[in-house]
Amino acid sequence: MNKTLVLSARLENLEAFLAHIRNSATDRGLDVKLLYPVELSLEEVLVNIISYAYPEEKKGNIELTCSWDSQHGVTIKVVDYGAAFDPLAKPDPDTNLSFYERGIGGLGIFLTKKMMDEVVYERSHDKNILTMIKQYPR
Amino acid sequence: MLIEHEVRDGIDIISLIGRIDAQSAPGVNQEIGIVLDDKRGKMLIDFKELDYISSSGLRVLIAVSKQLKAVRGSLVLCNLDKKIYEVFDVSGFTAIFDISTTQEEALSMLGD
Numbered sequence: 001m002n003k004t005l006v007l008s009a010r011l012e013n014l015e016a017f018l019a020h021i022r023n024s025a026t027d028r029g030l031d032v033k034l035l036y037p038v039e040l041s042l043e044e045v046l047v048n049i050i051s052y053a054y055p056e057e058k059k060g061n062i063e064l065t066c067s068w069d070s071q072h073g074v075t076i077k078v079v080d081y082g083a084a085f086d087p088l089a090k091p092d093p094d095t096n097l098s099f100y101e102r103g104i105g106g107l108g109i110f111l112t113k114k115m116m117d118e119v120v121y122e123r124s125h126d127k128n129i130l131t132m133i134k135q136y137p138r
Numbered sequence: 139m140l141i142e143h144e145v146r147d148g149i150d151i152i153s154l155i156g157r158i159d160a161q162s163a164p165g166v167n168q169e170i171g172i173v174l175d176d177k178r179g180k181m182l183i184d185f186k187e188l189d190y191i192s193s194s195g196l197r198v199l200i201a202v203s204k205q206l207k208a209v210r211g212s213l214v215l216c217n218l219d220k221k222i223y224e225v226f227d228v229s230g231f232t233a234i235f236d237i238s239t240t241q242e243e244a245l246s247m248l249g250d
Binding site for chain 1: 159160161189190192193194196197221222224225228229
């Protein structure tokens with residue numbers, strides 16, 4: 001069963017979005033602690049949208065859907081209606097450099113790419129759609 | 139999110155309790171900033187009761203580390219669980235931060 005949560009793209013809604021994923025895991029008897037990489041990945045994506053997708057005076061919505069199946073684990077879909085933006089297009093930070101040499105920007109989405117098994121961006125019908133897949137957390 | 143602070147033998151011991159996400163990170167930054175203002179220069183941050191940290195929390199740690207480096211101070215992190223350590227590793231942070239397994243070990247590193 002897929003459940004979608006729709007809330008405005010504001011920082012104060014971050015916890016509700018993350019709780020949505022945690023609750024869906026708990027409903028399946030999964031240990032929430034195992035969900036950490038998934039929750040982290042989702043937060044980075046959400047914070048990006050909250051910060052950049054909409055103008056401050058006109059915050060649109062974020063739609064969050066998560067679905068579980070026995071073959072693929074969890075699939076998380078995040079949709080916003082902001083300007084076209086592919087967060088995956090940014091080059092990865094060079095983690096071999098010390099943080100004095102590199103900026104700290106871009107770390108969030110880099111973590112998302114590393115922690116999830118698959119992350120796909122598509123632009124469709126004026127929507128940014130980011131789909132993330134993680135095999136059953138172990 | 140809760141932060142506990144104690145001073146032992148001139149070392150600031152910060153215990154992070156709960157979750158550091160984008161919403162709670164500014165508060166954490168502010169509270170550690172107040173401790174840094176006392177300029178003891180030695181800080182231990184204990185992750186034992188930290189359930190969750192995102193990149194916003196990692197940014198706070200970098201800021202803290204930079205401030206301590208600026209005064210030739212030192213910072214040691216301890217009690218990172220496996221999942222959090224993995225995030226540090228992927229980020230390249232395990233090469234940047236001094237990380238120890240236990241608080242005792244961290245204190246002896248800072249005591250030298």
